[in-house]
Amino acid sequence: MRFFEDMPVGDRREFGSFTFTADEIKRFARQYDPQRFHLSEEEGRKSLFGGLAASGWHVAAVCMRLLVLDTQRRDREAQARGEAVAVGGPSPGFRELRWIKPVLAGDTIAFAGVIETARASDSRPEWGIVEFRNTGTNQRGELVFSFLAIGFVPRRGAGA
């Protein structure tokens, strides 16, 4: 993870892409969101989604996976260069979680994050508070998923 000072507003990071196959969509749905339009192509076609659709929680979980793996890869690369790596605080939650368009079987979603705001914490000056707008965009360039994550990020040289 980067330090607060290395996170300018507007900074954009690509996390990677994922293709939601019918098998993956059904596997997640059986475990966590067993609604008919997530379990059957036919029921999906009859629904407002117009096809077998991934659970919104599946989309969120895949975004999280790619975000975490990308952060870990960047940390390893920074450590290999001999740089200090920041350890983030817990996230107090998310705001504005939106499923804007359905993710249908076969869709490939590219996930990315942009720093929307960054400010020093008033009560804990060794931390910064950063808002990340994380998004998913399909193979047609359409925004399908978005949420605003709030994170505590250590400031450089604050003894963190």
Place this chain on the structure above:
Amino acid sequence: MRFFEDMPVGDRREFGSFTFTADEIKRFARQYDPQRFHLSEEEGRKSLFGGLAASGWHVAAVCMRLLVLDTQRRDREAQARGEAVAVGGPSPGFRELRWIKPVLAGDTIAFAGVIETARASDSRPEWGIVEFRNTGTNQRGELVFSFLAIGFVPRRGAGA
């Protein structure tokens, strides 16, 4: 699913409980949130969580599972009584997703939902718009998880 007219503000529904075992926590984390404090008891103890902690997305997904299964069970019971069952519209998203306290290995979380607001849609009079406050509470009675879900709910006799 119930019709708009059967959803008074303040109405409360229990979805069921789930015990987050260490195995389940690690299995979800390996797939979707491979951060160290979700994968190892020792790393969890060294973290701000103070123990092996479930991914927040795991908590959300289990809540969704119990909510969906409870809705399906109630639908089957209503159908068995010969009652009409409403078919809900898609959810445009959630607001105020909050992880208030860690969910640690061995914790049992009881999930429930309360209707916070209900109003007719201005643009589509055959639908109502209902906000549900969904929560998770641990075995010590502490609120650990909360989100506000917005749903389109059909009105009775509106041809839905």
